[in-house]
Amino acid sequence: MSGPSDFQPTNPALKWIERRLPIMGLMHSSFVAYPTPRNLNYWWTFGAILSMMLAVQILTGVILAMHYTPHADMAFKSVELIVRDVNYGWLLRNIHACGASMFFFAVYIHMFRGLYYGSYKEPREVLWILGVIIYLLMMATGFMGYVLPWGQMSFWGATVITNLFSAVPYFGESIVTLLWGGYAVGNPTLNRFFSLHYLLPFVIAGVVVLHIWALHVAGQNNPAGVEPKTEKDTVAFTPYATIKDLFGVSCFLLFFAWFIFYMPNYLGDPENYIPANPAVTPAHIVPEWYYLPFYAILRSIPNKLAGVVAMFGAIIVLAFLPWLDSAKTRSSKYRPLAKQFFWMFVAVCIGLGYLGAQPPEGIYVIVGRILTVLYFAYFLILLPLLSRIEKPRPVPNSIADDVLAKTGGKSAMVSTVIALMVAGGLLLGGADSARAAEGSTKPPAQKWSFSGPFGKFDRGALQRGLKVYKEVCASCHGLSFVAFRNLAEAGGPGYSVAQAAAFASEYKVKDGPNDQGEMFERPGRPADYFPSPFPNEQAARAANGGAFPPDLSLITKARSYGRGFPMFLIDFFTQYQEQGPDYVMALLQGYEDKPPAGFNLPDGSYYNNYFPGHAIKMPKPLSDGQVTYDDGAPTTVAQYAKDVTTFLMWAAEPHMEARKQLGFQVFVFLILLTVLLYFTKRKVWANAH
Amino acid sequence: MTTASSADHPTRRDFLYVATGAVAAVGAAATVWPLVSQMNPDASTVAAGAPIEVDLTPIAEGQDIKVFWRGKPIYISHRTKKQIEEARKVPVSSLPDPQSDESRVKPGHDQWLVVVGICTHLGCIPIAHEGAYDGFFCPCHGSVYDTSGRIRQGPAPTNLPVPPYTFVSDTKIQIG
Numbered sequence: 001m002s003g004p005s006d007f008q009p010t011n012p013a014l015k016w017i018e019r020r021l022p023i024m025g026l027m028h029s030s031f032v033a034y035p036t037p038r039n040l041n042y043w044w045t046f047g048a049i050l051s052m053m054l055a056v057q058i059l060t061g062v063i064l065a066m067h068y069t070p071h072a073d074m075a076f077k078s079v080e081l082i083v084r085d086v087n088y089g090w091l092l093r094n095i096h097a098c099g100a101s102m103f104f105f106a107v108y109i110h111m112f113r114g115l116y117y118g119s120y121k122e123p124r125e126v127l128w129i130l131g132v133i134i135y136l137l138m139m140a141t142g143f144m145g146y147v148l149p150w151g152q153m154s155f156w157g158a159t160v161i162t163n164l165f166s167a168v169p170y171f172g173e174s175i176v177t178l179l180w181g182g183y184a185v186g187n188p189t190l191n192r193f194f195s196l197h198y199l200l201p202f203v204i205a206g207v208v209v210l211h212i213w214a215l216h217v218a219g220q221n222n223p224a225g226v227e228p229k230t231e232k233d234t235v236a237f238t239p240y241a242t243i244k245d246l247f248g249v250s251c252f253l254l255f256f257a258w259f260i261f262y263m264p265n266y267l268g269d270p271e272n273y274i275p276a277n278p279a280v281t282p283a284h285i286v287p288e289w290y291y292l293p294f295y296a297i298l299r300s301i302p303n304k305l306a307g308v309v310a311m312f313g314a315i316i317v318l319a320f321l322p323w324l325d326s327a328k329t330r331s332s333k334y335r336p337l338a339k340q341f342f343w344m345f346v347a348v349c350i351g352l353g354y355l356g357a358q359p360p361e362g363i364y365v366i367v368g369r370i371l372t373v374l375y376f377a378y379f380l381i382l383l384p385l386l387s388r389i390e391k392p393r394p395v396p397n398s399i400a401d402d403v404l405a406k407t408g409g410k411s412a413m414v415s416t417v418i419a420l421m422v423a424g425g426l427l428l429g430g431a432d433s434a435r436a437a438e439g440s441t442k443p444p445a446q447k448w449s450f451s452g453p454f455g456k457f458d459r460g461a462l463q464r465g466l467k468v469y470k471e472v473c474a475s476c477h478g479l480s481f482v483a484f485r486n487l488a489e490a491g492g493p494g495y496s497v498a499q500a501a502a503f504a505s506e507y508k509v510k511d512g513p514n515d516q517g518e519m520f521e522r523p524g525r526p527a528d529y530f531p532s533p534f535p536n537e538q539a540a541r542a543a544n545g546g547a548f549p550p551d552l553s554l555i556t557k558a559r560s561y562g563r564g565f566p567m568f569l570i571d572f573f574t575q576y577q578e579q580g581p582d583y584v585m586a587l588l589q590g591y592e593d594k595p596p597a598g599f600n601l602p603d604g605s606y607y608n609n610y611f612p613g614h615a616i617k618m619p620k621p622l623s624d625g626q627v628t629y630d631d632g633a634p635t636t637v638a639q640y641a642k643d644v645t646t647f648l649m650w651a652a653e654p655h656m657e658a659r660k661q662l663g664f665q666v667f668v669f670l671i672l673l674t675v676l677l678y679f680t681k682r683k684v685w686a687n688a689h
Numbered sequence: 690m691t692t693a694s695s696a697d698h699p700t701r702r703d704f705l706y707v708a709t710g711a712v713a714a715v716g717a718a719a720t721v722w723p724l725v726s727q728m729n730p731d732a733s734t735v736a737a738g739a740p741i742e743v744d745l746t747p748i749a750e751g752q753d754i755k756v757f758w759r760g761k762p763i764y765i766s767h768r769t770k771k772q773i774e775e776a777r778k779v780p781v782s783s784l785p786d787p788q789s790d791e792s793r794v795k796p797g798h799d800q801w802l803v804v805v806g807i808c809t810h811l812g813c814i815p816i817a818h819e820g821a822y823d824g825f826f827c828p829c830h831g832s833v834y835d836t837s838g839r840i841r842q843g844p845a846p847t848n849l850p851v852p853p854y855t856f857v858s859d860t861k862i863q864i865g
Contacts, residue, residue, distance in 0.1 A: 059724065063724060063727055066727075066728070067727075067731070081731070081733060084732070085731040085732035085733045085734075086727050086731040086732075087723070087726045087727050087729055087731060087732075088723035088726055088727050089727060089731070091723055092723070092724075092727060483733070483736065485732070485736050489732075525739070526736060526739065527733070527736035527737050527739060669712075669715075669716060669719070672712060673709075673712050673713065673716060676705070676708055676709040676712055677709060679705055680705055680706060680709045683705055683706075
């Protein structure tokens with residue numbers, strides 16, 4: 001908008017359009033000729049990264065909406081069918097789910113950059129406030145998106161957050177009922193969240209346009225905090241900033257791809273692989289990592305209304321930053337005191353995030369209150385104080401001077417900061433809260449053939465595991481997301497289509513109604529799903545002493561747990577994500593005939609070392625020699641446990657091998673692209689230096 | 690897009706730009722493919738479209754039934770001798786879409802007519818045992834089909850299509 005706009009197309013057709021709608025000139029002046037400070041560092045690439053992430057989320061979201069069903073009875077299954085049946089559905093779902101986390105990761109870096117370099121100061125106040133609005137919209141969008149899969153955490157997270165509004169005096173309950181569309185979170189809530197989740201990203205896109213417009217009026221800030229004075233201070237946006245942004249985007253994509261292909265469930269909550277149950281609250285309700293600091297602030301205040309006000313206040317206070325911090329020097333590079341307090345503030349935020357995932361007990365509460373006070377003190381006390389008393393260092397005369405004066409020791413600092421940011425993000429994301437196998441022993445880590453970047457399922461184990469499931473587990477546990485045709489698909493037990501059809505025909509499946517209006521039984525076909533042993537939950541409970549044998553289709557993903565510090569940081573790099581299978585295998589072998597002295601075992605329960613609370617309703621299911629194997633594998637409990645767990649891991653993620661294979665190809669490609677872009681960027685910038 | 694380079698011969702810098710551009714283009718194409726492919730029928734739809742078996746014993750002579758396969762209605766007609774004769778009497782060259790009746794049924798099973806019940810004009814479902822030829826009549830725009838499902842009068846351009854099917858036994862067919 002404020003760049004030199006001397007663009008005139010030569011082509012007569014383009015000239016015709018340009019005279020009536022000068023969009024080419026607008027694009028040219030905004031993104032080609034636009035003067036950009038030449039001293040920008042890589043923290044400035046996150047604007048482009050965020051624009052890309054918004055586009056990625058909208059694109060994958062619109063596509064997912066083609067296959068998703070926003071009804072409480074069908075939502076969970078529709079998401080699983082996307083992952084299992086839609087071509088590349090698993091990829092689209094992973095991109096969208098991990099993409100939300102990446103979106104917030106990038107926005108936090110973008111915001112911290114703004115904080116550090118004073119990008120909110122005059123004349124960029126409106127730019128900053130538009131950013132706060134975008135952030136609020138992102139939080140609303142992310143919250144509603146997480147509800148859509150309708151897992152346990154979706155449902156209960158929705159219940160907790162919508163209940164916040166009951167804190168509003170007098171109108172509170174009516175507001176909550178209005179939001180719910182019912183007497184509790186239910187289908188009306190899900191439907192409207194779907195509609196709004198589809199809408200808000202386009203509202204965000206609109207505010208982003210305003211955000212970029214406001215940016216172009218004032219021009220970009222820069223690390224020196226000194227406005228451009230002459231032409232020597234700036235370079236044309238294209239090719240200089242464009243290629244630098246592309247390189248930054250490519251590096252970011254590498255980070256993103258690590259989650260998509262190798263650690264897709266690392267940042268999520270395993271509880272969300274259990275379908276929503278309004279009658280059962282999860283032991284630890286935790287929001288996604290990007291909300292944790294605000295969740296901690298909410299819980300720190302003992303009063304309900306004050307807690308809600310504090311939580312929203314923690315975000316709204318950002319909008320007042322340009323007036324809270326009135327220091328004349330923009331960049332913290334030249335504000336030694338402000339710089340130190342900035343890093344302490346970052347630590348406070350990470351600390352609050354960590355506490356948000358812990359149970360609100362004991363020392364966590366005390367530290368949480370201290371950090372909440374520090375959070376607000378930074379904005380309301382410290383920054384205004386510093387504006388008055390701090391003596392800043394002298395700023396460079398111009399950007400050109402700043403560039404010439406650079407000694408180059410920056411890159412080490414930047415990479416350490418990046419490493420810190422990543423570690424901070426991982427801390428919040430991987431800290432699986434106190435669900436860490438509470439009240440039981442941690443299962444031993446097993447060796448699985450499917451672990452690691454090149455993991456594959458052991459076909460023999462899958463076939464034997466299927467036999468164990470069919471002969472032992474299927475009498476009580478369903479496997480309703482697995483179809484018989486899946487047995488013949490690539491990456492699975494390796495049966496032929498004919499074998500899968502024969503396997504299916506051994507089952508009796510209910511069908512109908514026939515022309516007489518009656519339901520009838522017929523032999524199974526490949527398109528049918530494994531039938532459940534009980535028609536509904538009530539029948540299952542009645543037959544099992546009040547306990548409900550869970551469906552096993554997703555059990556190995558639903559039973560993952562936190563491994564605590566520092567394991568979860570190490571796990572991120574080793575790709576360890578087999579907590580669920582370790583738990584299942586340990587549970588199957590973890591029965592003790594006699595509970596330890598002093599343990600009160602309820603009637604009808606059995607003692608298990610690994611089951612949370614140690615009292616499990618399922619009797620020991622496996623014994624030696626129970627299932628015959630045709631391939632000569634040992635018929636021991638340990639072997640059965642290994643095989644059936646391998647089978648259940650495949651049942652939970654049939655496309656795991658395809659995911660890892662494609663991941664390797666994508667990584668090779670992205671590394672190649674990043675290297676090429678790096679050298680291209682250097683070549684392009686060789687002129688500018 | 691790139692800064693001006695010497696127009697004489699490609700420099701090393703140009704090679705780098707070309708290489709980067711080519712790799713980026715390949716990446717973009719590879720990224721687009723899953724986004725398009727996901728709109729193809731997914732695995733459960735493909736599985737539901739698998740062949741079906743239909744038992745012919747309950748269908749009396751002169752009767753017909755309608756079954757669904759891949760979302761489309763399929764008429765299975767147990768034709769009478771009269772209907773078969775009428776279909777074979779017609780000179781094939783006089784038909785709007787010339788096709789002999791023999792080519793539209795399975796040898797040895799001439800009494801069984803299996804056709805997709807969608808009018809080839811604009812897609813309405815014709816009514817069986819209607820129209821001047823005791824075949825099918827489409828009420829939407831008046832297309833008239835004969836006892837072999839061939840178009841005789843009206844705007845429809847081609848005969849009712851015959852789906853792929855085989856006789857598993859004398860009394861059972863597999864459609865698809």
